[in-house]
Amino acid sequence: MHPAPSVIIFSTISGLGFGLMLFLGLGLPDVSGWVAATFATLALGLATIGLLASTFHLGKPKNAIYAFSQWKTSWLSREGILAVLTLVVFFIYAALWAFMDNRIAMLGYLAAALAMGTVFTTSMIYAQLKTVPRWNTAVTPLLFLLYASAGGALLSNQMTVALVLLGLIIAFQAMAWFQGDTAFARSGSSIETATGLGNLGKVRLLEKPHSGKNYLLQEMVYVVGRKHAAKLRVLSLVLVALLPALLILLTEVNHVVAIVILLSHIVGLFAQRWLFFAQAEHVVGLYYDAR
Amino acid sequence: MTQLPTSTQKKLGLVIDLDTCVGCHACVISCKGWNTNEYGAPLSDMDAYGGDPSGTFLNRVHTFEAKAEGCASQTVHFPKSCLHCEDAPCVPVCPTGASYKREEDGIVLVNEDKCMGCGLCAWACPYGARELDQMAGVMKKCTLCVDRIYNENLPEEDRIPSCVRTCPSGARHFGDFADPDSHVSKLVAERGGMDLMPEQGTKPVNKYLPPRPKADVNGTQAPALEAQSEEITGFLGWLDRTLEKI
Numbered sequence: 001m002h003p004a005p006s007v008i009i010f011s012t013i014s015g016l017g018f019g020l021m022l023f024l025g026l027g028l029p030d031v032s033g034w035v036a037a038t039f040a041t042l043a044l045g046l047a048t049i050g051l052l053a054s055t056f057h058l059g060k061p062k063n064a065i066y067a068f069s070q071w072k073t074s075w076l077s078r079e080g081i082l083a084v085l086t087l088v089v090f091f092i093y094a095a096l097w098a099f100m101d102n103r104i105a106m107l108g109y110l111a112a113a114l115a116m117g118t119v120f121t122t123s124m125i126y127a128q129l130k131t132v133p134r135w136n137t138a139v140t141p142l143l144f145l146l147y148a149s150a151g152g153a154l155l156s157n158q159m160t161v162a163l164v165l166l167g168l169i170i171a172f173q174a175m176a177w178f179q180g181d182t183a184f185a186r187s188g189s190s191i192e193t194a195t196g197l198g199n200l201g202k203v204r205l206l207e208k209p210h211s212g213k214n215y216l217l218q219e220m221v222y223v224v225g226r227k228h229a230a231k232l233r234v235l236s237l238v239l240v241a242l243l244p245a246l247l248i249l250l251t252e253v254n255h256v257v258a259i260v261i262l263l264s265h266i267v268g269l270f271a272q273r274w275l276f277f278a279q280a281e282h283v284v285g286l287y288y289d290a291r
Numbered sequence: 292m293t294q295l296p297t298s299t300q301k302k303l304g305l306v307i308d309l310d311t312c313v314g315c316h317a318c319v320i321s322c323k324g325w326n327t328n329e330y331g332a333p334l335s336d337m338d339a340y341g342g343d344p345s346g347t348f349l350n351r352v353h354t355f356e357a358k359a360e361g362c363a364s365q366t367v368h369f370p371k372s373c374l375h376c377e378d379a380p381c382v383p384v385c386p387t388g389a390s391y392k393r394e395e396d397g398i399v400l401v402n403e404d405k406c407m408g409c410g411l412c413a414w415a416c417p418y419g420a421r422e423l424d425q426m427a428g429v430m431k432k433c434t435l436c437v438d439r440i441y442n443e444n445l446p447e448e449d450r451i452p453s454c455v456r457t458c459p460s461g462a463r464h465f466g467d468f469a470d471p472d473s474h475v476s477k478l479v480a481e482r483g484g485m486d487l488m489p490e491q492g493t494k495p496v497n498k499y500l501p502p503r504p505k506a507d508v509n510g511t512q513a514p515a516l517e518a519q520s521e522e523i524t525g526f527l528g529w530l531d532r533t534l535e536k537i
Contacts, residue, residue, distance in 0.1 A: 001414075057409070057410070058407050058408050058409055058428075059406075059407065059408020059409075059410070059423055059424075059427070059428025059429060059430075060406060060407050060408045060427075060428040060429055061407065062407075063387060063389075063404075063405055063406060063407035063408075064387075064407045066386075066387035066388060066389070066405045066407065067386040067387050067407060067409075069386075069387065069388050070293045070385060070386050070387065070388050072293070072294060073293045073294055073382075073383035073384070073385075074293055074383060074384055074385055074386045074411075075384070076384065076386035076409065076411055077386035077387075080386060125384075125411065128384070128415075129414055129415060130380065130417070130491055130492070131380070131414065131415060131416065131417045131491070132414070187490070188490040189417070189488055189490055189491065191355075193487075193488050193489070193490060194417075194487060194488050195355050195367070195369060195487070196485045196486070196487055196499055196501060197309075197355060197357045197367055197501070197502075199501070200357035200358075200359065200365055200367075200501075200502070201357045201358045201359030201360070201362065201364075201365075202357070202358055202359070203355050203356070203357045204355065204356050204358075205353065205354070205355055205356075206354045206355055206356040206366060207353070207354035208353065209319075209348075209351035209352050209353050209371075210348075210351065212343065212344050212345045213343070213345050214345055214346075214348070214422065215345075215347070215413070215422040215423050215425070216413070216419040216422060219410060219413065219414075219423075220413070220414065220419075282414070283417045283488065283491070284416070284417060284418065284419035287353055287371065287418075287419055288353075
């Protein structure tokens with residue numbers, strides 16, 4: 001699948017924002033006044049920037065208003081509704097907390113739950129797709145939730161919780177890659193089932209329908225840069241989880257170290273999300289003898 | 292709405308005969324022509340006269356080769372367009388309600404006034420039947436020529452999809468699969484019409500007729516011809532014999 005920068009920025013940055021909302025909603029860190037306002041602004045800013053970035057890949061953004069209508073069947077519609085709801089509830093909660101010094105715990109829990117709900121709906125947009133076997137697994141939503149909450153823990157300086165979450169990320173990300181590498185073969189789709197010609201023998205594409213590129217190939221048969229995938233996997237896991245975990249364990253986390261941890265985590269997160277798209281193979285590639 | 296109808300009154304669709312298709316791409320061109328001039332936004336081309344042309348098509352013809360061990364290979368031309376699936380995965384994923392499947396005839400359509408061009412329906416389709424028009428920014432797909440099949444301004448013989456009307460080898464058939472006595476239902480029954488990627492669970496309405504078994508692919512090549520053994524007579528015969536002696 002094509003790793004569109006707008007979608008990578010959207011899912012990583014908004015994930016960090018909603019992850020931070022999870023901890024602020026739970027009343028962590030225990031701050032008030034301007035410090036609370038700064039944390040809340042950061043959370044709202046990240047979530048909003050991410051959501052705005054997602055509109056850049058739309059062909060006709062002016063019709064985006066209709067996207068709130070199909071919550072009965074569409075995960076993307078559910079995501080849109082939950083995202084807006086989360087922003088509104090969290091804004092009210094944070095404003096009362098920071099400016100009236102009145103932190104309403106129940107409202108905070110609601111905001112936290114909504115924030116995780118939003119991340120879950122985002123992940124289900126990918127996990128629901130039978131056409132992309134690598135994504136079509138329960139590990140996809142689990143990882144999205146882990147990445148968002150780990151980022152939120154780092155941003156809100158909850159280093160012990162972060163340590164646990166980073167450990168879980170290493171375990172489940174490794175599992176996702178291990179399972180993912182055989183997911184396409186296990187899905188049962190092949191060029192023979194795609195063409196129905198399997199009873200005639202081994203099938204191969206003799207001639208493409210056209211000599212040029214097309215939307216399907218650009219969007220769903222993305223193969224650029226896959227040769228560095230193995231290196232990128234190691235690099236992303238080191239940056240996103242291993243290095244931050246070691247720094248938390250072995251050093252006194254002051255402001256400078258905290259910034260190094262955050263930068264390392266975010267760069268690793270970009271690499272992870274790039275791989276999430278670039279390594280995902282769509283079954284339509286079978287019609288082009290390409291994955 | 293993006294909820295699929297539990298059943299449709301008709302199941303309109305195509306039968307594509309892989310035995311008869313000659314791979315001429317006439318259906319591709321007639322589809323492009325009709326759908327550029329009529330229903331919805333035109334099917335745009337990008338850099339049409341430049342070095343890197345591309346464009347939106349609702350129907351494309353691939354060519355595959357199938358070869359079993361020890362047999363000669365077979366070439367199969369393979370037209371591919373929307374299969375108007377009964378369990379169309381492209382419809383429920385649509386966030387705006389632009390994608391829908393019609394209760395009356397089962398045709399899967401896009402309401403371009405609501406489509407925001409997010410592309411999720413194209414991701415959900417295993418067959419590559421949907422393409423985002425790069426100029427209009429909306430999703431395009433086969434409409435089964437909904438603006439022809441019910442169009443009383445057209446002569447009756449033209450009230451079929453453009454690709455079917457155009458096909459010079461009679462490889463494309465249009466009809467109602469809900470009616471067991473229809474032309475297409477009978478073809479499917481007689482020739483073993485098949486689904487593409489049945490494991491995806493989409494229940495395609497369109498069916499493909501497999502190539503008929505060939506007589507000469509059973510592992511043996513025809514025996515080589517014997518060397519010319521007939522006696523040559525006349526002037527050429529004399530010349531042949533004389534030259535032989537020299």
